[in-house]
Amino acid sequence: MSRALRTEAGAIGIETLGMTMRFGEFTALDDVSITVPAGSFHALLGENGAGKSTLVKCIMGFYRATAGELLVAGQEARMTDPRVAQALGLGMVYQHFTLVPSLTAAENLVISRADAPAVIDWRRERARLAAFMETMPFKVPLEQPVSRLAAGEKQKLEILKQLYLGNRFLILDEPTSVLTPDEADEVLGHVRGLTEAGEITVLMITHKFREVTAFADAVSILRRGRHVGGGKVGEISVEEMSRAMMGKAPEVSKRARAGTERREVMRLRGVRAQDRTGLKSIEIEDVALNSGEILGIAGISGNGQMELMEVLTGQRRTMGGEITVKGAPFGATRAEARTHRMRYLPEEPLRNACAPRMSVAENLAFRIFDEGRNGKPAFWKNDRAIARNATTLIEGFKVKTASPAARIASLSGGNVQRAVLGRELTGEVDALIVSNPCFGLDFAAVSTIRDRLMAARNAGTAILLISEDLDEIMELSDRILVMSEGQIAFETPVETADIGEIGRHMAGHGE
Numbered sequence: 001m002s003r004a005l006r007t008e009a010g011a012i013g014i015e016t017l018g019m020t021m022r023f024g025e026f027t028a029l030d031d032v033s034i035t036v037p038a039g040s041f042h043a044l045l046g047e048n049g050a051g052k053s054t055l056v057k058c059i060m061g062f063y064r065a066t067a068g069e070l071l072v073a074g075q076e077a078r079m080t081d082p083r084v085a086q087a088l089g090l091g092m093v094y095q096h097f098t099l100v101p102s103l104t105a106a107e108n109l110v111i112s113r114a115d116a117p118a119v120i121d122w123r124r125e126r127a128r129l130a131a132f133m134e135t136m137p138f139k140v141p142l143e144q145p146v147s148r149l150a151a152g153e154k155q156k157l158e159i160l161k162q163l164y165l166g167n168r169f170l171i172l173d174e175p176t177s178v179l180t181p182d183e184a185d186e187v188l189g190h191v192r193g194l195t196e197a198g199e200i201t202v203l204m205i206t207h208k209f210r211e212v213t214a215f216a217d218a219v220s221i222l223r224r225g226r227h228v229g230g231g232k233v234g235e236i237s238v239e240e241m242s243r244a245m246m247g248k249a250p251e252v253s254k255r256a257r258a259g260t261e262r263r264e265v266m267r268l269r270g271v272r273a274q275d276r277t278g279l280k281s282i283e284i285e286d287v288a289l290n291s292g293e294i295l296g297i298a299g300i301s302g303n304g305q306m307e308l309m310e311v312l313t314g315q316r317r318t319m320g321g322e323i324t325v326k327g328a329p330f331g332a333t334r335a336e337a338r339t340h341r342m343r344y345l346p347e348e349p350l351r352n353a354c355a356p357r358m359s360v361a362e363n364l365a366f367r368i369f370d371e372g373r374n375g376k377p378a379f380w381k382n383d384r385a386i387a388r389n390a391t392t393l394i395e396g397f398k399v400k401t402a403s404p405a406a407r408i409a410s411l412s413g414g415n416v417q418r419a420v421l422g423r424e425l426t427g428e429v430d431a432l433i434v435s436n437p438c439f440g441l442d443f444a445a446v447s448t449i450r451d452r453l454m455a456a457r458n459a460g461t462a463i464l465l466i467s468e469d470l471d472e473i474m475e476l477s478d479r480i481l482v483m484s485e486g487q488i489a490f491e492t493p494v495e496t497a498d499i500g501e502i503g504r505h506m507a508g509h510g511e
């Protein structure tokens with residue numbers, strides 16, 4: 001068999017022929033043909049809504065393509081069901097982890113097998129796992145609960161799990177978005193090694209050009225559902241890639257920081273709350289957020305940032321301490337947030353800030369629907385205002401949607417993010433609390449969103465920016481705090497900030 005179809009070590013190549021996917025009138029994928037030879041590392045690029053996830057869902061059998069064929073190791077495969085993909089050795093690693101946090105790595109691997117027996121003979125399974133691990137080029141601690149592993153370890157474990165399941169063609173959907181840059185390089189380095197050894201073939205969705213040029217062999221680019229370009233890495237420049245993605249040369253944004261008057265908008269003193277596990281707590285000693293500044297909170301995911309966000313949005317009870325807004329006690333109710341003109345962009349906005357079954361227009365109207373004239377509550381829905389508001393925000397934030405009446409859950413991940421941020425940034429906003437606002441966005445959208453945040457800051461909004469992306473924190477913040485083990489471990493103004501020092505505090509060994 002030729003190398004393109006299957007390597008000696010077992011990696012499988014795939015090919016799509018004229019893959020097409022329609023959702024009603026809307027064509028999400030239009031006649032896409034790509035070839036991913038066995039043992040290669042292929043990148044898939046495209047703006048938010050370009051059709052990347054749709055393409056891989058068709059390959060994996062989560063969607064039944066409207067038209068087109070899939071060849072797996074040269075044979076036509078009928079992807080009627082995700083189990084077919086598994087049986088053929090196709091596997092997928094998602095952006096978010098799918099491991100069970102309270103189980104150990106070993107337990108996670110064993111239970112993930114479709115043929116896992118009802119009663120597990122752990123002695124035998126451990127021996128089997130140990131033998132498997134011997135053949136792997138990298139290791140993960142097997143006997144600790146997954147919740148104790150760092151993000152990079154978890155992502156490595158997700159990949160090991162696929163290999164353990166016998167999958168030889170892996171789709172990685174933005175695998176590094178939850179990793180630090182060092183972790184990302186390490187994980188992708190291992191993936192690269194496995195493709196070079198002919199153990200696996202990889203198709204990776206990413207928004208990061210650096211990952212494409214540093215690790216991939218070839219790239220395919222989608223725009224509006226069409227395959228618009230690609231080629232061998234090294235033969236295609238970053239400029240050509242971004243032009244193919246957007247249909248035009250990328251704009252370079254100049255983001256000016258304007259000096260504004262600083263007033264204290266929000267203050268947290270001795271605020272304590274339980275963390276997700278209920279075993280530990282977070283404690284914020286004294287943090288003030290001022291108007292016209294971006295206060296960045298850096299930290300590795302899982303160090304209490306999520307809990308802090310929940311406290312500020314009224315989704316988690318505090319066990320002590322005090323939050324004040326403009327000097328008055330603040331209990332994070334919806335009414336208070338409205339009075340103080342506070343807005344939020346939580347993580348995973350589809351789950352935490354949307355009504356998934358409602359339309360895009362309705363979701364965009366959450367801030368206005370019960371507001372009548374002069375901002376007083378109205379007791380009926382103003383359909384015309386809702387439509388006008390939707391059109392403005394869809395245009396202003398370039399939300400790609402079939403129509404304002406489409407369900408928000410049908411939008412691509414990046415477009416949900418844009419829609420929610422558009423909604424939260426509209427009107428006069430005194431304080432904005434955001435968590436990983438650019439997670440999963442394409443680079444053009446990242447640039448737009450960061451421009452908007454800076455513009456809001458320059459207009460006097462106080463912004464609390466919780467982010468795992470250190471580049472983002474450095475780019476936008478006026479002051480930087482580091483959160484570690486539920487506490488603020490470090491503070492520095494951006495002018496004198498040192499990345500290495502921040503990194504050490506993030507990792508929990510500052511002094």
Ligand SMILES: Nc1ncnc2c1ncn2[C@@H]1O[C@H](COP(=O)(O)OP(=O)(O)OP(=O)(O)O)[C@@H](O)[C@H]1O
Nearest residue numbers: 023028048049050051052053054410411412413414
């Ligand atoms: N189940 C669905 N019903 C209707 N439309 C859909 C559905 N799934 C996807 N779409 C539409 O198809 C288009 C492509 O979506 P897809 O999720 O493939 O984009 P993507 O390239 O993965 O984007 P992102 O980078 O934001 O994740 C989008 O316009 C989206 O609204």
Ligand SMILES: [Mg+2]
Nearest residue numbers: 052053412413
């Ligand atoms: Mg996607």
